[in-house]
Amino acid sequence: MNTDLMVNGQAQRLDADPRTTLLDALRNYLHLMGTKKGCDHGQCGACTVLVNGRRINSCLTLACMHDGDEIVTIEGIGGPDDLSALQQAFIAHDGFQCGYCTPGQICSATAMLDEIAAGWASHATKNVASLPGLTVEEISERMSGNLCRCSAYPNIIDAILEVAAGKEQS
C-alpha cells in the first residue's frame, strides 16, 4: 500500500506491505541505514527517530500509520561533514564505542532536550510544579530508554550536559 512520508525534509512515497514497520520502511525501502534494529520490540531504543518532532521507537509502529507525518532520522540531524552540536559532543566525550546504539541515542537526546525545555516532568523531577533542571539525574532518567551495552552512559551524559549548557547560554 502507498504511504506518503516527509523524511528529512523530502517527500517520499512508500509502496510497502502493510506489515512493514516504520523502522523497516526507513531501512529496507528508503535505504536510510542510520536507524538501527536492536530488538524490534521497543526495548532498546536503537531505532529512535523523530515523528512530528517527538521521539518514538520506529520498530513499534507501522509505516502505513504515518501517512503525512514528518520523520527525522539521524541522517536528517547531521551527516559526517555536517554534524550537529550533539553529534560533535558525542565524539569529543566518547559517548559511544561500537556505535550501534548511537543514532538512536542522538535522536533521543535531541528530542529529550526539547522535552525538558518544554517543562515536561520525569520520574526524577523533584517538584513537578517547577521546570525540570538540566541535571545528571534528569538526563539519565530521560535517556534510560536507550540501551548501550558498551555503556557509554556517563560519557553520553557529559556530552548532553555540554550541549545543554551551551543552549542555555545562547
Added chain:
Amino acid sequence: MTSHIKMDERVERDRLAEMVQAVIGKPLDRPEGALKVSGAAPYAMDRLPANACHGVLVRATVSNGTLRDMDVDAVQALPGIRAIIADDRLLRNPAQGMAGEAPIQGPKDIAYFGQPIALVVAETFEQARHGAQALKLRFEADGTAIVAPDDPKADIETPEDEQDSTGDLDAAMQTARHTVDAHYTTPGHVSAAMEPHASIAEWNGDRLTLYGSYQMLRFNRAELADALGIEEKQVRILAPYVGGGFGSKLGIGPEAVAAALAAKALGVPVAVAMSRQQVFESVMRRSETDQHIRLAADEQGRLIGIGHEALVSNLPGEEFSEPVTQATPFLYQGDHRVIGHRIARVHRTCAGSVRAPGEAVGLTALEIALDELAAASGIDPVKLRLINIPQKDPSQDIPFSSHMLAEALEEGAKRFDWDRRRSEPGAVRDGEWLIGMGMASAARVNMLIESKARVTLNANGTGTVETDMTDIGTGTYTVLSQIAGEMLGLPMDSVETLLGDTAYPPASGSGGSFGAASNGTAVLLACEEIRQQLCERLDCDMQGLTLKDGHAIVGNRRIALPEILDGSRLVGEGHVEPGKAEETVRQATYGSYFAEVAVNAITGETRLRRMLGVFAAGRILNPKTARSQCLGGMTFGIGMALTEELIHDPRDGHIVNRDFAEYHLPVNADVPQIDVVLLDERDAWANPLQAKGIGELGICGAAASIVNAIYNATGIRIRDLPATLDKIIDGLQSRTD
C-alpha cells in the same frame, strides 16, 4: 618485507618512547567517530543489496530429540516465499572462539530449545518472518533430557588436567584462626551486544562474500569455509563495523551459514538477521556457576589456604567450559591450595565466551569471600588484600611481569575516601536508605595472539594500515592509527586504518583483551620495517632517523616524506607470535573497585551511588578509549551484581527471559558518573608496545564491590547473584524484628 618477533624474552627497548610524534598515549577522538554519530558507518545489515532476499531462522521447540517433518508445501505456497533451507550443513550453535573449524552441524538432531533448524527465505522480510512463524514442525522429543546442572541425574565431567592441589587445605582449614567456607552462585549471562547477529551472503561463481558481524575474521573465514565444504580462499568476510561483541561474535554463527546456503541455492544475495530472541536462544550464554570457596587465614589475616571449586555447564560435545578459577592460582598467597573444575552436560543454549570468561564470575565470588574474611577477622578489606599480595606467582613459582595491585588498592582507597567507611554494617542511614561502601580487587590474565598487519607509506607521505582485525567498539581504529602515526612521524589525519576484511593480513581478532596489544605489535613491527627502508634510502642507521610531522630528520637535514619516496611507496609487514615469555613470567592486569550503594530499608532496592575503578594495564595507548572500555566493563559488573540473570524453564531448559524487557541490562539511570583512574605502567614482558589488555579488566570482580557494599549497608550477605530486592528484603525484616 616482514618484520617478525616471537615473544621469548622481555623487550629491551621501549621503541614508542623513542619516537617524537607524541600521539601515542594521548586521549584522541576516534577517527571513525563522525561516521558512527551520523549513522553512516556500515554495519552488516546496512550493506543490503537491492536484489537481496531475506531469510528468517526457524527454531526447535524441544530441548532434545529429532526433527521428523516440516510442512514445507504450505509455507512455499505463501506469497513471496522463495526457499526453505534445511541443509545438513546448518550449524547447531556458533563456533567457539578461535575454533577455526565448523562447530557441530546438522539441524535434525536437536540438542537445545531454540536451536536453529531451518531458514525461510522470501522476497521481503515481512514475508519471510510470516513463513518462518507459519512453518509447522514435527519433533520426536527425548523426554529424559537433562536441562539443569543441579539435576542429580546430570552427567558431570571432572577433567583431570583442570584439578590442582598443593599442601593440605583440609588441615589448614582446621588450624586456621579465621576461615570462610561457602558456596556462591552466579546465573547465566548474555553478551547482549546491541547489534543482533546478521549476515549478508553473496556468491560470484564459487566465491562467497559475506558481510557479517564478527570479531575474529581469520578464524571465522576458516569456520565458514569448513561448514560449507569449500576452500578458505573462496571465502571473503567483511566486518569493518561491528555493533558490539563481548564474546558473542567470536565464532561463525548459524545465520552466516544459512545465508550462504540460501544465496547459493537461489543465485541472489540473502540477508539473515537474527531477532533479539534468537540471539538469546542460539548464541553463546555464559554458564551459570556454583563456586565452593574456602579461605584459611592466620591471626593477622594472612592467607594460608585457598580452595576454589567450580561447577559449570555446557552442551554435550562442546569443548569450552567457563574457566572460573583462572585468576585464583596467582592473585593471593597461601601454601595450601585446591582448584576444582567440573562440567555438567545439559541441554541448554550453548555456553561460550562472554566478556572475560573466568574472572568475570570467578573473581567476583572470590572477592565476596575475601570480604567475608575481612568481616570475620575484623581486618579492613583493603588491608586484607594488601597483606596477601604474593611476591611471585604462588602456584607456579615464577615472577610477575609487572604487578600494580597494591598501588591500585591504595590509590583507590585514597580517592574514594575509604577511611570514611564505617566497618560495622548498617551504621549509616540517609532517610529510608541504608548506605554502605564496598571494594574488590580486579585481575585478568594477559594474552598475546599471533597477528599480522601491513603498513604502507604512500607516495604522498600518508600512511595506511591494513589488517583483518576488527573494531567492536574497543577503539582499534584509533589505537592502530596512533601506533602507526607515532612510529612513522605522521599526524593522525595522515594515517588511515582499514580493518575488518579477510583480504588484509590475518590478525588476532578481537577477544580476550588481546586485540590492541597483539595487532598493535604487528603494526609497530610493520612500521619498523618501513623505517628500515627509509634508512636505506637516506643512507643512515635506525638510530639516526627521526620521523615527525611527515618529515624525516637525519643529521641536519629535514626532508618531506614525498620527496624521499619520489613517487614510490614503501610497504612493511609485521608479524608477532607468542613465545616463552608466557611461561617465564606470570602476566596479568590488576586493579581495584570501590562502590557506594544505598539500599532502601523498606523495599530492599539497591541504587549504586558512586563507583571508582583504578586499573593498571601496561602502557595505555589511548586514555579516552581505554577509560571507555573500563566504564563498559564496570557496567557489566553493575548488571551482574544487581539485575542480570538468565532464567531457564526447569522442564525443558528454554530461556524464559529472552529479551531486554525481561533480561535486565543496566540502563543509563542505573549507572552513576563512574570514575576511572588508569595507572602509569609498562610491561616489557608483554610485547614491544609494553601494553596489556584492558577490555575485560573492568568486569573482573566489579560486581563484588557492589555486593560487598550491600553487606556494609545492611549486614546482609548475598552469595547468590544478582542481589535482587527479594533476596535482601527478608534480611531487612529480620533486622527490624
